[in-house]
Amino acid sequence: MSIVDWFAKKEKRRHSSKKLNIPGDLWVKCLGCTEVLFLKDLEANLKVCPRCNYHFRVSPEERLKFLFDPDSFEETNAGIGPVDFLTFTDTEAYADRIKRAQKKSGVKDAVRTGRVLLKGKSVNVAIMDFGFMGGSMGSVVGEKITRLIEAGVENKHPVIIFTASGGARMQEGILSLMQMAKTSAALNRLAEVSVPYISVVCDPTTGGTSASFAMLGDVNLTEPGTLISFAGPRVIEQTIRQKLPKGFQRAEFLLEHGMVDRVVPRNEMRQLLFDVVMLLDPHGAEI
Amino acid sequence: MSIVDWFAKKEKRRHSSKKLNIPGDLWVKCLGCTEVLFLKDLEANLKVCPRCNYHFRVSPEERLKFLFDPDSFEETNAGIGPVDFLTFTDTEAYADRIKRAQKKSGVKDAVRTGRVLLKGKSVNVAIMDFGFMGGSMGSVVGEKITRLIEAGVENKHPVIIFTASGGARMQEGILSLMQMAKTSAALNRLAEVSVPYISVVCDPTTGGTSASFAMLGDVNLTEPGTLISFAGPRVIEQTIRQKLPKGFQRAEFLLEHGMVDRVVPRNEMRQLLFDVVMLLDPHGAEI
Amino acid sequence: MKTLAFETPLQELYEKIAQLKQLSHEGDVDLSREIERIEARADTLKKTIYTDLTPAQIVQISRHPNRPDSSSLFRLILENFIELHGDRAFRDDPSIVAGVGFLKKHRVMVIGHQKGHDTKENIYRNFGMPHPEGYRKALRLMKMAEKFSMPIVTFIDTPGAFPGLGAEERGQAEAIARNLREMAGLTVPVITVVIGEGGSGGALGIGVSNKVYMMEYAVYSVISPEGCASILFHDAAKSDITSKSLKITAPDIVALGVADDVIKEPMGGAHYDWEAAAASIKKVVLKDLNAYKKITNVKKIQEERYLKFRKMGQFSE
C-alpha cells in the first residue's frame, strides 16, 4: 500500500515511451539504452527494444493483440465505473480525476476483463492498465477481477491476470483496501475447484495489488525488468536510509528469491502461457 | 543422518551425570557450572541444577516419574527387539552391540511406548532413550513409534513423543532411513483425524529423528539448552571450516528461528503439556 | 504516562488533584470538598474532550503508547493463555503474538499484532510492523486452529507491514496475499477486533474474518493519514485533512460496511483502564463464540465470510 502510488506516478512518467518530434515519421527513444527507434519497428517487435531487450510498458489493447487470438476478446463488465462515494478531495476532487482519466483513456477504470482465445483455448483474462490512474485498485478493479475469477469458478476455464498497478486507490479509502480481501477470497474459491490461475506480473506491480492476486498464481510469470514490490523502493530507502542495491525488487530478483516461477521475454509469453495452461488444466481436453 | 552418531557418542559421555567417588553418599558434578551436587537433591529437583539451571539428561523412567501420574504407564510393544538382518560388522558385530546394550539397560531398544495419564488425562506416549545406542532409530524404534501413532489414530488420545536420538541406526542400513518415512507417514494419518501431536525435543535430537517426527509436532516443545539439528555441529564445522557461533543449534536458537513453540523448563513441563493437550484436543471433554 | 496535546488541560487537573491529596494527607487538613470539586470538573472536561474528538485526535489515541497491547489483552481475556511461536521456516516474529487459551469454556486461537510501550520494547516488537514470517506464523496457527476446530480471534494493531529489505526479499507481498486467500477458506469462525491502529495490508493480513469490530478509538485505513498527505499534498503535516477524508474512524468503518460494530472504550480511551477495555472485548467476542458454537455446518461459516467481503465496494453499473 502506502507511498507507492506516489512513486508509481513518477515512474509512469519516466517509463511511458516518449514520442520524439522528428518530422515525417514517429520515433521513440529507448528507455533502456537511449537508442532512437522507429515506432513501427518497435511495435512489430512487441514493444521490446531490439538492441537492449528493454520491455516497454504496453496497454491492455496491445497485450491482447500481442498474445491472444485476433478478435477473440469478448469483454465483460465494461460498464462498471467508479463512484466518488467518499467525496474525496485533495488538490483535485476524485470525481474530477475519474472524469479526466476516463476521457483520456476511453475506458471506465484500470482493468479490462473478459473471455479470450489463446491459440484456440478459451481462457478468462484480466489486463490491468497502469495508464489509468496508475493502475490503482478501487472498487471497480476489485469487482471486475472478482467477477472474472468467479466466472472461472463457473466455466472452469483457466484464469490469467496481467497486473500493473501502483496499489490501492486511496481515494476510495478503506474499501480500496478491502478489494485485496475480496479478490483473494475469490481465488480461494477458484482453487477449490482446481481451475488454474496464472498471474503475469507486469511493470510495475506494487502495494495492494502485489499483496493480493498478483502473488497468488499457481504459476507466477513476469517480464524482464519488471518492478514487483510490496513497499515501493522510495519508502524502503526512507526506512533504511541508504540506496537500494541494483536490481532490487526487479523480476530477476524475485525469481532468485523464489517468488515467481519464470521471467519470460515478451516474444515467448504466448507459447509459454499456452503450454502452462494446457499442462495444468485438469478440466481441459488432452492434447 | 550422517556423522552425528559419532558426535552423539562423544556427547553422551560428556553429558552423563558422572558419579563422584565420595564415600558415604552419592554426589554428582554439574556439567553446567561444575558445582558438586548431592544426588538426592538433584533428583528431587527433576535433575535440574538448582544453581545454573542445567538440565541433565534423564532416562525414560525418570521422565515418566517426573511428568505423568504415578503408576499409570501401561507399556505397549515392549517385546519388539532388534535383529541384525544385514549381519553388519565393523569393529564389533551389530548383534553383539545389541546384546551389550540390552544387558546394560534391561530394555530391548531405544524407545519405550504406551498409554499414560497426564493429570488424569489419557495420552499416548513414547520416550526415547539416548542411553541405548545413542537413541539411534532402527526398525524397532520406527515400528514402535509408528504403532504408537496408529494407536492414537484409533483411540483418539493425544500423542506425546519425547525424542533423544543421534539419528538413524546405520547398522540397519537403508531400512533405518525408511523409518523416517514410516513414522512421518503415520503422523499424516494422525493429522487427518485431528488428534494433537506434541513433540518434546530432548537433548540431543539430531539427524533422521529430527528430520522426521521430532519436528512435526502440532506444537514443538523443548527443554533449555537442548541440541537440535539436522547435521551435527562437527559436520557443519567441517563444511564451513570455522567454529560455530555459541548457542547454535540449541533450543533457544531454534525458538528464535521459528522451529519450536516454546523452551520449557522441566519443572513447568507437566502443567504445560496438560494445558496444551486440553486446549488442542477436539476429541476430549471440555473442562 | 505520555499525554497527548489535547489531553493537557485534563492532565493538569489530575495533577492538581494529586497535589491536593498529598497536601491533605501530609498537612492533616481536610481538602476533600476542594478535591471533589476539581474531580467533578475533570470529569466534565474529560467528557467534553472525548465526545468531540477530531479524526486526527482519534488517530493519536489509537497510537497511544499506553494503549493495551494484544498480548496483555490476551492475558486479561483468556485463562491458561499459552503463547506459541514460530513460522517453522525462518524466524519467530515478535511483532505478531499468538497462542491458545480458554475464553470461558471455548478453546480459542488468538493472534495479534504486538506493539511495545517503550522504546526498548518497541524496537524488539519492530513497532508492531511484521515481517513475512509474522504472517506465516499467523497462518500456521490459523491452520492449526482449523485442524482442531478452534475459533480464531485476531487483534489488529499495526502501522502496517514492515517496509524493509529483508521483508521484501522474503516476500512480504506473498505472505500477506496468501493469508488473505487462506483466511477466506477457513472452516472455523474468525473474529477480529481492531484494538488500535489498523494500518493497511499489514492489518488486513490477519483480518479476513467473519466478524470485525472497531474499538471506539481505533482506526482502520488503506494508508496512514501522513502517508496519504505526503502523496497528495507533498506534505505529511496535512494529515489532519487526510485523516478526515479517508474516513477511518470506528463509526465510518462501520458505516462503510467493513466493521460490524463499535466496542465502547472506558471514558478517555482504553489506555485509562485496560481491565475495562478487556472486559468489553471479552463480552462481545464471547457472545459471538456462543453463537458460532451452534453452527455445525462449516460451509455456512465460509459462506458468511465470503459474502461479507464480496459485498465490499461501491461502483456504478
Place this chain on the structure above:
Amino acid sequence: MKTLAFETPLQELYEKIAQLKQLSHEGDVDLSREIERIEARADTLKKTIYTDLTPAQIVQISRHPNRPDSSSLFRLILENFIELHGDRAFRDDPSIVAGVGFLKKHRVMVIGHQKGHDTKENIYRNFGMPHPEGYRKALRLMKMAEKFSMPIVTFIDTPGAFPGLGAEERGQAEAIARNLREMAGLTVPVITVVIGEGGSGGALGIGVSNKVYMMEYAVYSVISPEGCASILFHDAAKSDITSKSLKITAPDIVALGVADDVIKEPMGGAHYDWEAAAASIKKVVLKDLNAYKKITNVKKIQEERYLKFRKMGQFSE
C-alpha cells in the same frame, strides 16, 4: 570425459582406437581390421569390467560427473518441459529442479536433485545438496500437482541435504520432515527413480513414493560409505568395507523391499549413453502412469504408498 580408476584399461583401448582411426584417415592406409580387432577387445573388456563391479566401484559410477542429470533427463523424457521455480518464501534453490511437462499424453510434475557436470555448474547447484528452500519448492509443486491431478515423478541424485549454517537456521530437519509427512498423504501417484546417488534424508525428502526404482548403478544409503567408515573405523578410507556392508546397490535395495525394481543402464553405465538411459526410464515410468491412470479412487493411491513404507523394517517380536 573423466575416467574412473577401474575404467583405465578400457579407456586406453578407446584411445588406441581413436589413434588408429586418425592414422588411417591421415595416412590413407587401411587399418580397419586392426581397429575392428581392438574394438572387439574393448567390448569384451567392458563387459568384464561392468559385470563384476564391487559396491565401491558402483558408488563411483553413481557419482560419475558425466552421468545424466535430472534436468537433462526431464528434457529427454518429456515434451514441452517447463521448469518452475521458487519456494514462495525465501529463495529458488538450484539444487532441486522441477517443472511440468507431457510424458506422452500424461501431464506430469517432475522434481529432481540437480548436480552439475563441472566445477562451475556444481558450485551453482551446490553439488546437488539442497537447502530447506529446495525441499519447500518441491513440496509447493507436489501440492500443485495434487491440485491439478498430475502424477509426480521424482529423480533422486544427491550426496545428501546440505550441512551448513543457513540450512540449519532455516530448518533443514523441518523441511525434510514435512515433506515426508505431506508426501505420504498425496492423492496423486508418485514415482521415484534413484538416478545416481541416493544420499540419506536428503534423498528421501523427495522419495516417499508409490513406486521406487533404482538405476542399475545407482546407490541408496542411510549414510555415505565414507561417512559411515569415518564413524565406525575413524577412517574414511575404509569406505570399501562400508559400501559393502551397508547394502546400498540396486539389487540390495530391491531385496530389502525399499525399491520395486532395477532399471537397466546402457553397457558401462548411463554416462555412456544418456538417450538410452532416458529411454529406459521413460518406458518404466510410462507403464506405471498408464496403470495409475485407471485408478480413480485416490484412497487406493494413498493406501498403497502408506503400506509400502509401513512394511519396511525388520525386527523380532
